[in-house]
Amino acid sequence: MSSDTVWETVIGLEVHCELATTTKLFCGCRNAFGEEPNTNVCPVCLGLPGSLPVLNAQAVELAMRIGTALHCEIHASSFARKNYFYPDQAKDYQISQYDEPINVGGWLELPGGFRVGVTRAHLEEDTGKLTHVGAGGRINSARHALVDYNRSGVPLVEIVSEPDIRSTAQARAYAAELRGILVATGASDGRLEEGSMRFDANVSVRPGGTDQFGTRCEIKNLNSLRSLGRAIEYEAARQIALIEGGESVTQETRHWDEAAGRTQTMRSKEEANDYRYFPEPDLVPLVPDEEWQRRVRAAMGPMPADRRAILADLVGGSASEAESDQIRAVVDLGLDGLVVDAVLAGAPAQLALARAANELAAEGEPGLALPQSSFVTVLQMEAKGELSATQSKAVLSAAVAAVGSDPRELAREMGFEALGADTLTAAVAEVVAAHPDEWARYVEGDDKLDGFFTGAVMKATSGKANGKEVAAELRRLRG
Amino acid sequence: MGARDVAAAVRTGQRSAREVTEEALAAVAARDGETHAFLEVLADVARSRATAVDAAVAGGRDPGPLAGVPVALKDNLCTRGIPTTCGSRILDGWRPPYDATVVELLHAAGAVALGKTNMDEFAMGSSTENSAFGPTRNPRDREKVPGGSSGGSAAAVAAGFTPLGLGSDTGGSIRQPAALCGVVGMKPTYGRVSRYGLVAFASSLDQIGPFAATVGDAALLYDVLAQHDPCDTTSLRLDSPATLEVVEAGVDGVRVGLCPDLIEGCAPDVAARVYEAAEALAAAGAKVDEIRVPEFRYGLSAYYIIAPAEASSNLARYDGVRYGLRVDAEDAAAMNMATRTAGFGAEVKRRIMLGTYALSAGYYDAYYAQAQRVRTLVMQAFERAYTSVDVLLGATAPTTAFPLGDKVDDPMAMYMNDICTIPSNLAGHPAVSVPFGVGDDGLPVGVQVLAPALAERLLFQVAGAVEAAAPRTEWSA
Numbered sequence: 026m027s028s029d030t031v032w033e034t035v036i037g038l039e040v041h042c043e044l045a046t047t048t049k050l051f052c053g054c055r056n057a058f059g060e061e062p063n064t065n066v067c068p069v070c071l072g073l074p075g076s077l078p079v080l081n082a083q084a085v086e087l088a089m090r091i092g093t094a095l096h097c098e099i100h101a102s103s104f105a106r107k108n109y110f111y112p113d114q115a116k117d118y119q120i121s122q123y124d125e126p127i128n129v130g131g132w133l134e135l136p137g138g139f140r141v142g143v144t145r146a147h148l149e150e151d152t153g154k155l156t157h158v159g160a161g162g163r164i165n166s167a168r169h170a171l172v173d174y175n176r177s178g179v180p181l182v183e184i185v186s187e188p189d190i191r192s193t194a195q196a197r198a199y200a201a202e203l204r205g206i207l208v209a210t211g212a213s214d215g216r217l218e219e220g221s222m223r224f225d226a227n228v229s230v231r232p233g234g235t236d237q238f239g240t241r242c243e244i245k246n247l248n249s250l251r252s253l254g255r256a257i258e259y260e261a262a263r264q265i266a267l268i269e270g271g272e273s274v275t276q277e278t279r280h281w282d283e284a285a286g287r288t289q290t291m292r293s294k295e296e297a298n299d300y301r302y303f304p305e306p307d308l309v310p311l312v313p314d315e316e317w318q319r320r321v322r323a324a325m326g327p328m329p330a331d332r333r334a335i336l337a338d339l340v341g342g343s344a345s346e347a348e349s350d351q352i353r354a355v356v357d358l359g360l361d362g363l364v365v366d367a368v369l370a371g372a373p374a375q376l377a378l379a380r381a382a383n384e385l386a387a388e389g390e391p392g393l394a395l396p397q398s399s400f401v402t403v404l405q406m407e408a409k410g411e412l413s414a415t416q417s418k419a420v421l422s423a424a425v426a427a428v429g430s431d432p433r434e435l436a437r438e439m440g441f442e443a444l445g446a447d448t449l450t451a452a453v454a455e456v457v458a459a460h461p462d463e464w465a466r467y468v469e470g471d472d473k474l475d476g477f478f479t480g481a482v483m484k485a486t487s488g489k490a491n492g493k494e495v496a497a498e499l500r501r502l503r504g
Numbered sequence: 505m506g507a508r509d510v511a512a513a514v515r516t517g518q519r520s521a522r523e524v525t526e527e528a529l530a531a532v533a534a535r536d537g538e539t540h541a542f543l544e545v546l547a548d549v550a551r552s553r554a555t556a557v558d559a560a561v562a563g564g565r566d567p568g569p570l571a572g573v574p575v576a577l578k579d580n581l582c583t584r585g586i587p588t589t590c591g592s593r594i595l596d597g598w599r600p601p602y603d604a605t606v607v608e609l610l611h612a613a614g615a616v617a618l619g620k621t622n623m624d625e626f627a628m629g630s631s632t633e634n635s636a637f638g639p640t641r642n643p644r645d646r647e648k649v650p651g652g653s654s655g656g657s658a659a660a661v662a663a664g665f666t667p668l669g670l671g672s673d674t675g676g677s678i679r680q681p682a683a684l685c686g687v688v689g690m691k692p693t694y695g696r697v698s699r700y701g702l703v704a705f706a707s708s709l710d711q712i713g714p715f716a717a718t719v720g721d722a723a724l725l726y727d728v729l730a731q732h733d734p735c736d737t738t739s740l741r742l743d744s745p746a747t748l749e750v751v752e753a754g755v756d757g758v759r760v761g762l763c764p765d766l767i768e769g770c771a772p773d774v775a776a777r778v779y780e781a782a783e784a785l786a787a788a789g790a791k792v793d794e795i796r797v798p799e800f801r802y803g804l805s806a807y808y809i810i811a812p813a814e815a816s817s818n819l820a821r822y823d824g825v826r827y828g829l830r831v832d833a834e835d836a837a838a839m840n841m842a843t844r845t846a847g848f849g850a851e852v853k854r855r856i857m858l859g860t861y862a863l864s865a866g867y868y869d870a871y872y873a874q875a876q877r878v879r880t881l882v883m884q885a886f887e888r889a890y891t892s893v894d895v896l897l898g899a900t901a902p903t904t905a906f907p908l909g910d911k912v913d914d915p916m917a918m919y920m921n922d923i924c925t926i927p928s929n930l931a932g933h934p935a936v937s938v939p940f941g942v943g944d945d946g947l948p949v950g951v952q953v954l955a956p957a958l959a960e961r962l963l964f965q966v967a968g969a970v971e972a973a974a975p976r977t978e979w980s981a
Contacts, residue, residue: 068600074588074595074704075701075702110820112823118820170836301863307707307737308738
């Protein structure tokens, strides 16, 4: 290969999504994050001798929602055992769907319109969590390990994409869009920092314009969009360097070391486990009937793409790039309902979108909890000119901080009470009368004095006048 | 005294459960030294339960259909706070935090769990010699094995320690020891009795079932056990089958298929008893015809792929991490290996290796998948047979009880013990072994009745008729 070859990166993603069910996949233990270790456990999720799994219907329902949202076909499916020894694995096998997954053959459309194929989205159980103790916490040097089985048996859906992704940006967009869909279906809380979504990336490279796939490596341990992007960048560069250096890529599983910023060999193809899959004899086949599927579909709300389309419609015709960004942010944060309500209540769409995407988003969690009525009130005040843009932002921020307070009251307390029309007219007239020379020049066409008069009125009204209304009054007097 | 007699006496206040329990405990203390049916006798637990039954009777409350009846539990049934060893070193020190569903059902029915019985390690064996805690001897002849793997429960009933026993049957582990010990042993339809709390050997084949001295007592216990259990997904949603009421109904007009494929491999004395049983049924009004089911001969090979394959996965959890034996080593993988090497016996290791191999990449289709096809073939053969007959009749085990040590070094000879019992496990059908006379050595012979899925009432009806026609055999205790 010549060094001026243009390389194409080919990426397929496997995303593990923890389902936001009340209980675990095969027992009645609570599915909760961050609790005292080994408190949400029972004979089933500890894999005690004699215990048996019973499938959680809520998990099946959430899996079907995910499949429906990803345009998959929902199939009659079954469970298998994936056999391998590991201390975090209570039974030393994982119950997973193998050759008969519940969701098959769908797609996910990125915001730009590019479609990524979805091979399958199947149900499986999570493992416990190992903590290596001593010698820096690394697997190889730890003195001993602690196991927390609270996570053992937590339901997962693994979503496997086709190798359709061609860049880091696309991979991140896919992961972000998928996160939005998982949250919108109610399947996931979307909390990446709590491990609710985990990514494995299959990465290979090939010269642009060719259609043969290169040898791929699977990269594990990607727990954020940032590490997903970094790992793919690193891995593609590593593979290109190998090939350009006359070597070849070896098919293997690689581990992403977040701190070192590089991938490392975990196991080669030859060392790969033989999982000895076979049908799980303790569970009967899962055959969701038409009626159940219909009920699941009927209970689903709109997906992020639909919600973005609604906002784009409200903004009118073609959204600008900035507006598209705002729309994406608003939908990702789940603020779109608030925006739509505000617009229906009479607030201008662009204004509602901007305030939600910028001011509310900046407030973090509390911003997302602002009552609809407060948001609508502030926007209406701003739209009517009762508040300036600056004042409106300040009132919004105050309303977020003081839960349950009336924004009008807040505005009054902050001294943002708008001047009555008469007061404003009088204030402008006074300023004009006080500066006859300037006014004469202004009337003759010296537009530079615009700012002078506006500023003077503002000063005279202690900033309470609305800039737009002052300008309008000045224009009226100027004739 | 049979289970029904004991329950009736306790329910009417003629005898106290406590008195029955003390008698049973005394018998075990006096005589189990030479039989070794029990791994652990639950004297305190049994006494307190018996006291509770007596209190119920005194208080006018229904103490249940098994009021005060002592029951022997195979040691692969989980008992809360009580060691459950599966006859293995690897579960050393483990006390389950829960009771198996069948144990709960027994308690609710007023039964008194007397102790945990010996077994081949993880139910793998046909002589109870594969127990890590030494063999059980056959109460009919202490130089002979009791059969297995549920040899301890069979021996406990045969020795008269308890009127009832529970075993598990994966390939014949209830019926074969029942035959060798001269008691009744029954394997229910797969899914009829909850497996929750039964330590798994081969999940798609395992079923818990009753031992008793008589067909009627076995039916009584079966009716208590056959309940739907939401904790076992493979448990069927059916009401209790009420088999006890049909045990004496006779066999007039019942079509019995005498199956040479379940007789031909057996010793002549065993075969002779089966033919006599067939004649007796015909004399009682049954329509007896010979019926060939040649596919049964493939059952054994399929079984010895499927059962070890499932076992290799089911037994993976004994890794020294969470409970039971742990042999420390430099890292987790080495600890797993050291623990399993020390904790498992030779037969268990053999089957884990067989099963692991059968499921391995590149061999799965040739072994596991092929065995599943054979299993389907056996099921279809049963289906065909049951278009012309109502039940099948054959031998339970190829011979009477064999000497201790006779087959321990010859796995294939040991495996052949299951040749007549395995087809019912592969198909998930019910079957029962009923004592019918003795062999040339004077030891018990069992005749096996096989019925279609969920035909337990018919099964017990025919078994009752076999029992009624059987020659009387008196055993000294």
